[in-house]
Amino acid sequence: MITLSNVTKIYKAKSGTVTAVDNVSLHIREGEIFGIIGYSGAGKSSLIRMLNGLEKATSGQVIVAGRDMANIKGRELRKARQEIGMIFQHFNLLWSRTVRENIAFPLEIAGVPKKERLKRVDELIKLVGLEGRENAYPSQLSGGQKQRVGIARALANNPKVLLCDEATSALDPQTTDSILDLLVDINKRLGLTIVLITHEMHVIRKICDRVAVMESGKIVEEGEVLRVFRKPEQPITKRFVQQVTEPEETKETISHLLEKYPQGRVIQLTFVGDAAEQPLMTNIIRKFNVSVNIVQGKISQTHQGAYGVLFIHIDGTEEEMDKVIDYIRQQQVEAEVMTNVE
Missing domain, CATH: 3.30.70.260 (ACT domain)
Incomplete structure (x- = not known):
């Protein structure tokens, strides 16, 4: 489903160049929940943004659902992004729109007819457990409810891949668990490939099938979550595992x-x-x-x-x-x- 081959991302700064992602190769299977964990500055946000074309790789290939995200643009890039949903740490909702209108927004952009749009929004509201809150505005919602709106909006165009950028970092532990349970349910129901980045090992432990550990732009360890928990090899991985074990x-x-x-x-x-x-x-x-x-x-x-x-x-x-x-x-x-x- 997703293959990264020798991917490097270099940013230019006044002080010189910064290598955010350093020659990363990775394969994510269709239908799995894959976690990327690392501390701040490890390069994980740059990596996930290359998966939907928000950032272009300096070199290497980024293949998502058969498309090379590093080398497409225009109409083809827009079409590719419709198949890649994304949820964010701080929700990124439209504050002047209701729950229903926020979820409908990507369908409007895609030109989906109104009748079909309303039907899809109703399905998504039920899927994420927001019945009764359809006409509420973001300011009237809890953090968990806002993230549920974000998830529903990301699923509006029936994506093949869902990217989660620190999606639970702004939530309390109980709300975090409810959102993670929702992501597992969505993964099972829809067969969706989910890629999430986090600095919290609890998130990896709870829902991921496999995990990659990033440090200084590199993947330093990768494997089945249970194997990584049982025998972490790198010092940074051991520190993460110790957080929860x-x-x-x-x-x-x-x-x-x-x-x-x-x-x-x-x-x-x-x-x-x-x-x-x-x-x-x-x-x-x-x-x-x-x-x-x-x-x-x-x-x-x-x-x-x-x-x-x-x-x-x-x-x-x-x-x-x-x-x-x-x-x-x-x-x-x-x-x-x-x-x-x-």
Whole structure:
């Protein structure tokens, strides 16, 4: 559906040139939800704007639904953009227009007849859950409702691709989750390819199938979300994953544990998928002659299954503790011994 081949975007500035996107190659499959994550200045906004022709690549190919967005213009570019919807961080609604009129706006530009236009708007209002708010103005809406209008408007022309530019950054956590649930529902119902950029790993964890991590204009890591959560390779990816998987002040907690427990072992357990649902602690207590203390942990649900990190302290004979660790690993749970104090 979307293929970027050796794409570079260079901006000219008074101080010289700035390479916002640096030789990026990427393939996004039809019908998937693909996330691009990076801190401010990583180049992700420039990258997503090249997907709908708002920015032109300095070099390389940007193929979206069979069209090279880097080399088309005029009527062909306008037609291509009708197949690529986009929602924004700050909604970009027309404040003098009602919900219905905002959603209808791209249909008016496309020359869709009024009767057909009204029917399509009604369908979209129902799809995004705005029944009863059709005649309200943006100033009368909550942040979540404004973004629902933005989503409906982006879907007006039946696009093949939906681009989300920090679409939940201006929303509170509860509203963010409701918007993300809506995007998943739209993806399933319409088979729409969704590309979203964000600096929040929670967004990636909740709805994305795959993720690319950007740093200094480059893709430094890419893969299935569950794989990236389980074994992040790059330092920046590890920092993002820690946002949602590790309790705060983990290092300080481990250091404290080593002082608190002069005997035994502190173990970090990593659960993935079905392993996160198993009564592992109960089985350890029943099967082995060790004391077990659950220190802290967190289980997160990704779009592809559960992922969890748990810190425990066990104490017993060396032989019995070795048996416990072997047993844990047999259950498809990763076990890393943080210390082994004699």
